Structures are given as structure tokens and as C-alpha cells.
Amino acid sequence: MTFIRAYLRASTKEQDAGRAREDLEAFCRERGLTIAATYEENESGASLHRPELFRLLKDSKPGDILLTEQVDRLSRLSDKDWDQLKREIKDREVKVVALDLPTSHMMMKTEDAFTGRMFDAINGMLLDMLAAIARKxxxxxxxRQAQGIAKAKAEGRMKGRPEDAGRNEAIMDMLRKGQSWNTIVRATNCSRSTLAKLAKRLEGTEAAAG
Incomplete structure (x- = not known):
């Protein structure tokens, strides 16, 4: 039996990786099909560190379908990493179907061997093209982002984020009370580099007061 496995990805934790779930479900309903499993994660498309994507591939059997909203949800990878992911998909004999790649929709249907191979070849070529466009x-x-930052720095317009004085004072108070760094990081979600700066600031303040 062929299973349809939906893959949903967003780049950051602030974005909703499940945003396209309804579109994928509607796509399947129109064809009388059902999504058997959904894999959702917040990871960069430019990285191969995609635990849920590789769990999907590990769960798949030959002929299963990897369904995604857009090819760039699957890949913004470099050529080398894209080739590695393609090999994994090919070795698992998984068919990739993306809503923004109409030729891939034919992979949802059972075809004779010759027609299936033809669509597979065409689909593979277009996948490569869209993956290259996504990476570009x-x-x-x-x-453009790096150029904008460099220009802003050169013009003196980039001052960095304003300090969260209230949060930083609370962190220093936790340090005064002897709470561990791990506890503070978990409680405030601050970075360890920020914590180190505040610890150093606290030492300076106490030294001046002494």
C-alpha cells in the first residue's frame, strides 16, 4: 500500500510550520486520497539538519509519496547537499510531489512502468531546476542583507538592538542570589554570551561598590 507522507517546514520557531497543512489536505481530498502521516519542523531549508524530514524518509516504503507545499520547503540546499538528499530519496524509492510542481501531481496516480519512468525523469529534472532557483x-x-548591514554600519545607522533593561536587571538579581547559569538560561531564554556579559557587569558593579 502506498502512503502519503506530508512534510511541513518553516525556517524559524517564530513561523508556523503547519501553515500549509490545510492546503495539503485539500489537495489530497480532491483526489480521493488521505495523508497517512505528517512530519513538521522548524529548520532552515539551507541545512541538511532536518530530523523530521529524515524520519519521514526512514519511515517510508518504496513507492510512498513525500508531499510538500513547495519545492523550497524541501530544499534551499547547496548542490552538494541537494545531491545527498536526492540520493537518500532515490534509495528509499520515494516519490516527491509538490503543490507548486504540477508535473509531480501525476506521481499520485498508478501508471504503467514506462509512463511512470517518463514522469519520474521529467519530475526529477524540474525538481533540480526549482531547487537551484530556491538556493539562488x-x-x-x-x-542583499549583508550589503544592507554593511551600508548601515558605514553610515552609522546600525546601533544594534536596544537593551532589555528590565530583563537584564532580573538576570543580575538571579546571579546575586547564586542561581546556576543553566537555571537562568532556561528561565529567561537568554544566550550564554549575554549571561557572561551581565555576570561581568555585575562583578564590576560590586567591585565599585566595595
Whole structure:
């Protein structure tokens, strides 16, 4: 039996990885099909560190379908990493179907062997093309962002984030009370580098007071 496995991804924890769930479910309903399992994660598409994607592939049997909203949900990878992911997909004999790739929709149907191989070849070529476009878009955005930051610094417009004085004072109070760094990080969600700066500031304050 062929299973349809939906893959949902967003880049950051602030984004809703499940946003496209309804679109994928509607796509299957229109074809009289049902999604058997859903895999959702918040990871960068430019990284192969995708635990849920690889869990999906590990769970899959030959002929299963990996269904995703857009090809860029699957890959904004470099050529090398994309080749590695493609090999994994091919070795598992998983069919990739993306809502933004109409030719892939034919993979949902049972075809004779020749037709299936033809669609597989066409789909693979278009997947490569869209993955390359997605990566270029990622690289372009990163380059524009870096240029914008460099320009802002050169013009003296970039001052960094304003300090959260209330939170930082609370953190220093926790340090005064002898709470561990791990406890403070878990309670405030601050970075260890921020914590180190505040600890150093507290030492300076206490030294001056002494």
C-alpha cells in the first residue's frame, strides 16, 4: 500500500510550520486520497539538519509519496547537499510531489512502468531546476542583507538592538542570589554570551561598590 507522507517546514520557531497543512489536505481530498502521516519542523531549508524530514524518509516504503507545499520547503540546499538528499530519496524509492510542481501531481496516480519512468525523469529534472532557483533566491537574499548591514554600519545607522533593561536587571538579581547559569538560561531564554556579559557587569558593579 502506498502512503502519503506530508512534510511541513518553516525556517524559524517564530513561523508556523503547519501553515500549509490545510492546503495539503485539500489537495489530497480532491483526489480521493488521505495523508497517512505528517512530519513538521522548524529548520532552515539551507541545512541538511532536518530530523523530521529524515524520519519521514526512514519511515517510508518504496513507492510512498513525500508531499510538500513547495519545492523550497524541501530544499534551499547547496548542490552538494541537494545531491545527498536526492540520493537518500532515490534509495528509499520515494516519490516527491509538490503543490507548486504540477508535473509531480501525476506521481499520485498508478501508471504503467514506462509512463511512470517518463514522469519520474521529467519530475526529477524540474525538481533540480526549482531547487537551484530556491538556493539562488536564498543566496541573493543573504547577499542583499549583508550589503544592507554593511551600508548601515558605514553610515552609522546600525546601533544594534536596544537593551532589555528590565530583563537584564532580573538576570543580575538571579546571579546575586547564586542561581546556576543553566537555571537562568532556561528561565529567561537568554544566550550564554549575554549571561557572561551581565555576570561581568555585575562583578564590576560590586567591585565599585566595595
Amino acid at each position: 533566491d536564498y543566496d541573493d537574499r543573504r547577499r
